[in-house]
Each structure stands twice: as C-alpha cells, then as structure tokens.
Amino acid sequence: MKALGIILAGGNSNRMRELTTRRAIAAMPIHGSFRCIDFTLSNMANSHIQKVAVLTQYNARSLHEHLNSSKWWDFGRKQGGLYTFTPTVTPDNSWWYQGTADAMYQNIEFLRRCHEPYVIIASGDCVYKLDYNKVLDYHIEKKADVTVVCKDMPADMDISRFGVVKMNEDSRIIEFEEKPMVSRSNTISTGIYVLRRRQLIEMLERCHEEGRSDFVNDILIRYKNMKQIYGYKIDTYWSNIASVQAYYETNMAFLKPEVRRYFKEDPKIHSKIDDLPPAxxxxxxxxxxxxxxxxxxxxxxxxxxxxxxxxxxxxxxxxxxxxxxxxxxxxxxxxxxxxxxxxxxxxxxxxxxxxxxxxxxxxxxxxxxxx
Structure with a gap:
C-alpha cells in the first residue's frame, strides 16, 4: 500500500452524555464483542496499510488497553506497525490537542519520518467497511489535492452534526459547511480523507503558523476554492456513533440479518479476543x-x-x-x-x-x- 493511516480517536461529544465518562468514543462497545475503533483499524489492515497511527486524548486508558497488542489487526510486524500518540509535555509545548489539525501537527515528526507518498485520515467513531485502495485509485485518477469520502443520507435525517458538502458534475466539492443549522444538500462527509503526505505536512505547518487548529474548518473549508478537493461517494452501510441515539441505533441495526451478513462477509472485522465460555x-x-x-x-x-x-x-x-x-x-x-x-x-x-x-x-x- 502506498499510504499510511492516521486514525483520529481523541475527541469527546456531549451528545454521548454519561457513556463517555469512562471511555473514549472510539472505545465504545459495538455488536456485542467489538469496539468502535475495530472497524477503522480492520479497514486499514484489510486495505494492506502497514503503518497506522492512532491519535488519542480524551479518556484514553481503555482505548490503550484495547490496542496494547497490535497482533489482532495484523500490525505486529517489523516494518510499519501500530503507533499510539497522546499529547506530550515538551520544553516547547504543554498543551493538549487543540483540534484535529493540531493533533496531527504535534506529531508531525512521525509524518516527516515516513516514506509513504499518501496519507489516509479516518475517524475512530464510525462503523463501516471500506477498501481504501479504491479511494486512493480514485484520488490519483482525479489528480486531486484532497479526496473526501462522502455519503448521501436520507432526506428526513438530521445532518446538523455532520460536515455537509455539495459537488459539481465532476464530483469536485464546491461547497463545504461544517455542522450547518440548515443545509441545501443531504451529502455528508464521513470523516475519511486522502491526500499527499508532503502536502499534508505543508498544510499543517501553515495552519500552525496562523494559530489555527481544526482540519475541516481551517484546511478543507478554507482551501476549497484553492485546491482540487473531490468527493468519493459510498453507498454501503456507514454510521457515526457520536450521540446516544446514534449509538443505540447502530447497535440495533445489527439485529437486522442483512447488516449482520454484511459485516460477517470477507473482508472481516477483527478485534481483541477474550477467552470466554459461550452464552x-x-x-x-x-x-x-x-x-x-x-x-x-x-x-x-x-x-x-x-x-x-x-x-x-x-x-x-x-x-x-x-x-x-x-x-x-x-x-x-x-x-x-x-x-x-x-x-x-x-x-x-x-x-x-x-x-x-x-x-x-x-x-x-x-x-x-x-x-
């Protein structure tokens, strides 16, 4: 794979109420035996991405315990592997991550030391299956600066907690609003992005120089008329769990036979195994x-x-x-x-x-x- 992976798993949401007083959203249990981050990690592994960094921050203890052995997702390897990064106090910095862009900037040395030409950035609070190779091929074919994975949502669904995009006939994103109160589109960003590693480094450095910290607002939206930003639409199952209602509905969806079959089919979702007797x-x-x-x-x-x-x-x-x-x-x-x-x-x-x-x-x- 010509890309490395970055999983953003450090955020918190007040919409989760008491459920995140003990754990990060990415560590929330799903489908009886998985954690939410398992889906993104498995997608990375199934796409043959050999080097993945997980950026953690809020209530990260249980998430670190879950990730302490990388063999479950086939990241126990000599070349590459699974890396976890938390905010670190240094002589130059004693801040927590101020936003998604700042989280990546504080670990920019990791990006500089890597040799992969592309970076796939994904959120750790979504449930889905995706072959990132297809997104990368699309990104290269379009000669895009940034590719955003998008999905059309039902017209009656409240999408005010998502980034909403509008694309032209060539799939180039011409409008991007983050969590709008009223939207003119039902196409949302799924929080998955592809871009060149060197370009990401340049954008993060400039963002830091200007005192900006958010990847969506301060990079994607700010550069939408200057850079070639394209949308890649998916039509398969995708869910974000960052609210109590969404978390409940996501787990209940697994009671549907078609959803269970979809996630049981190859490529499979992997998780840390507990040695427990059957029910x-x-x-x-x-x-x-x-x-x-x-x-x-x-x-x-x-x-x-x-x-x-x-x-x-x-x-x-x-x-x-x-x-x-x-x-x-x-x-x-x-x-x-x-x-x-x-x-x-x-x-x-x-x-x-x-x-x-x-x-x-x-x-x-x-x-x-x-x-």
Whole structure:
C-alpha cells in the first residue's frame, strides 16, 4: 500500500452524555464483542496499510488497553506497525490537542519520518467497511489535492452534526459547511480523507503558523476554492456513533440479518479476543431477535436487545429494546425497556427502568456482593 493511516480517536461529544465518562468514543462497545475503533483499524489492515497511527486524548486508558497488542489487526510486524500518540509535555509545548489539525501537527515528526507518498485520515467513531485502495485509485485518477469520502443520507435525517458538502458534475466539492443549522444538500462527509503526505505536512505547518487548529474548518473549508478537493461517494452501510441515539441505533441495526451478513462477509472485522465460555441459557430463558455475547448467563426474557460480554440476567426479568454493556449483573424481577445500561453496573432486584419514548442511560454502581 502506498499510504499510511492516521486514525483520529481523541475527541469527546456531549451528545454521548454519561457513556463517555469512562471511555473514549472510539472505545465504545459495538455488536456485542467489538469496539468502535475495530472497524477503522480492520479497514486499514484489510486495505494492506502497514503503518497506522492512532491519535488519542480524551479518556484514553481503555482505548490503550484495547490496542496494547497490535497482533489482532495484523500490525505486529517489523516494518510499519501500530503507533499510539497522546499529547506530550515538551520544553516547547504543554498543551493538549487543540483540534484535529493540531493533533496531527504535534506529531508531525512521525509524518516527516515516513516514506509513504499518501496519507489516509479516518475517524475512530464510525462503523463501516471500506477498501481504501479504491479511494486512493480514485484520488490519483482525479489528480486531486484532497479526496473526501462522502455519503448521501436520507432526506428526513438530521445532518446538523455532520460536515455537509455539495459537488459539481465532476464530483469536485464546491461547497463545504461544517455542522450547518440548515443545509441545501443531504451529502455528508464521513470523516475519511486522502491526500499527499508532503502536502499534508505543508498544510499543517501553515495552519500552525496562523494559530489555527481544526482540519475541516481551517484546511478543507478554507482551501476549497484553492485546491482540487473531490468527493468519493459510498453507498454501503456507514454510521457515526457520536450521540446516544446514534449509538443505540447502530447497535440495533445489527439485529437486522442483512447488516449482520454484511459485516460477517470477507473482508472481516477483527478485534481483541477474550477467552470466554459461550452464552448459557438456563431454564426459564426466552430470547427473541437479540444478540447475546460470550460469557452471558440468561434466566429470563430478552427481546430485541443486544447483550455484551459477561452479562448475568436473573429470574423473572424482562429486557426489551435495550443495550446491556459488558459485565452487568441484573437482579431478579427487573424490567428494562428502551435503555442503555452502562458496563459493570449492578441492577438490584425488583427495579424498573424505562426510557419511555427516548433512550435512558442507566448507571448503577451498587456494590454487587453486598446485595
């Protein structure tokens, strides 16, 4: 592969509410046994990108634990490999990353030491499959300065949290608005970019000299009339999880057979493996249209839900339209509906949780063994 990869995984979103008080968005569990960053890392590995840098910052401990062995994504190699970069205090700088462009600038020596002619920049908070080779071939064919991977969203969808683009008949981006209140287009940027390494270095240096820090606002939007910026459209599954509602909908999408089949097909998504026994269904359990991960013990009714690893469900419980994260203990006679239950929580017996028409985030840190 003629490119190196950069994964931006250091941000936080208030839209995630309590779910990111313990972890980065990129470390959020997905589909029972994955983390969100697994999808971007697997896309990099499946596209034969041999050198990938992950830029972390906010609540990065669990993300670093997940990435501490790069062999799961085939990055345990002599040439290239997986690199993680966090903000570092130096004699010249003691700031956290001020934005996406500043995050890359603070690690610009990594870019300078590399020899790959191209860079693929991607976000760590999206769920999708993509062959970056096709995007790179398109980028070279168009003789583009920057290529932005785009997707047409449904007309009734709120796209105010995305970058919205408008392209001409040759797919050149002529308008780019970041998180507009009202948009004249339903085509969004997926946060995946391709450009030459030397050009990226020049842009980051100039951005730093001018006191600017954001890659989208201070580079893409600022240069849209000066540089050849093209859009590459995808029509396959893509989701950004950076809100409670989007996170809930993304996990629920895996209950659809066509979505599960799509992600099970080659090339596959890889993740760090835990040695856990298969899920156990005891007498009295009734499971319908749900995903149950390894290590779970089920004694009750589960419907239209996703249960992550090591969840215990007591007797006479009802779990419906909910997401139960890792290592949750649910006591007897508990009712959970339209909820996301935070990991390692203990829900006491005879309790009731409901999100009503919305999604309720449940945090119960009761001491498990004193009940």
């Amino acid at each position: 156990k269904y005891n007498e009295g359990s009734e499971v319908r249209n749900s995903l149950i991960a390894s290590g779970c013990i089920i004694n009750s009714k589960v419907e239209n839900s996703v249960l992550f690893k090591k969840v215990f469900v007591g007797k006479n419980c009802v779990i419906k339209n909910s997401i139960i994260l890792n290592d949750v203990y649910i006591g007897d006679n508990t009712h959970i509906e339209n909820c996301i239950v935070e990991s390692r929580g203990t829900l006491k017996a005879n309790t009731y949780y409901s999100g009503g028409d919305g999604i309720k985030v449940v945090l119960e840190n009761n001491e498990r063994y004193s009940i």
